[in-house]
Amino acid sequence: MTAGWVEVGDRVFVRRHRELDLNCGLVVGMSGCLVVDTRSHLGEGRALAEAVRAVTPHPWAVVNTHAHYDHCFGNAAFRPADVWAHRRCVAELAGTAEQQRAHAVRDLLAAGDPAAQLVAMAPVDLPDHLVDDAAVLDVGGRAVQLRHHGRGHTGADLVVAVDDVVFAGDLVEEGAPPAMDDAFPLEWAATLTRLLAEVRGPVVPGHGAVVDAAFVAAQRDELAQLARWLTRQGTAPVFDELTRSVALARVRVPP
Numbered sequence: 001m002t003a004g005w006v007e008v009g010d011r012v013f014v015r016r017h018r019e020l021d022l023n024c025g026l027v028v029g030m031s032g033c034l035v036v037d038t039r040s041h042l043g044e045g046r047a048l049a050e051a052v053r054a055v056t057p058h059p060w061a062v063v064n065t066h067a068h069y070d071h072c073f074g075n076a077a078f079r080p081a082d083v084w085a086h087r088r089c090v091a092e093l094a095g096t097a098e099q100q101r102a103h104a105v106r107d108l109l110a111a112g113d114p115a116a117q118l119v120a121m122a123p124v125d126l127p128d129h130l131v132d133d134a135a136v137l138d139v140g141g142r143a144v145q146l147r148h149h150g151r152g153h154t155g156a157d158l159v160v161a162v163d164d165v166v167f168a169g170d171l172v173e174e175g176a177p178p179a180m181d182d183a184f185p186l187e188w189a190a191t192l193t194r195l196l197a198e199v200r201g202p203v204v205p206g207h208g209a210v211v212d213a214a215f216v217a218a219q220r221d222e223l224a225q226l227a228r229w230l231t232r233q234g235t236a237p238v239f240d241e242l243t244r245s246v247a248l249a250r251v252r253v254p255p
């Protein structure tokens, strides 16, 4: 292990952080590298950048798997660099960053965590290289696939695939229930079914331990059960705040 990185594929690394149990990824090519997600604030982003430099001197590009602060508030630490994301991720981040910041700062303050101040000051650095359904990046001679399989954890989740490793962002979560706050629970299971079609080996969730196809299938089945329940309640067409909180409870305590 170097600087906290664990190699899960040929020159494909995962760095799992104590903070929020967040995973970041690193793909190293012959003359370039790709960083998957950038953590919660500039200080964490810089620490991640330093950890990348312990592995490779190559220039980097960045992918944000989605618009949640813990995956992208460290972006500025990597500039100048191309920052890739789904096209809708930019609007989601621009529209929600300050609300996300307020919630995160409130929770960190309540926990007595000094990171509150750092999240409060983190610059919102919007992705500028945008993907609709799919793109292939040349990462120093290696082909890396970016794919949007449909809405799920958010409206703009991107999956990063290289060789047999898939970085799923928060479409897959280990160690905690899937986070529903900005989710599309009626569509999430179908999105995971499409994601599963490209799983050949390890799946790196946005948070928690690296998992496999069987884990993703089990989470998909749980989300499908939730969607059926929501539909039976007649709440499917209008997924309002009340429904969302019920869904949240439902996912936390599956029937």
Ligand SMILES: [Zn+2]
Binding pocket: 066, 068, 153, 170, 179, 206
């Ligand atoms: Zn998220």
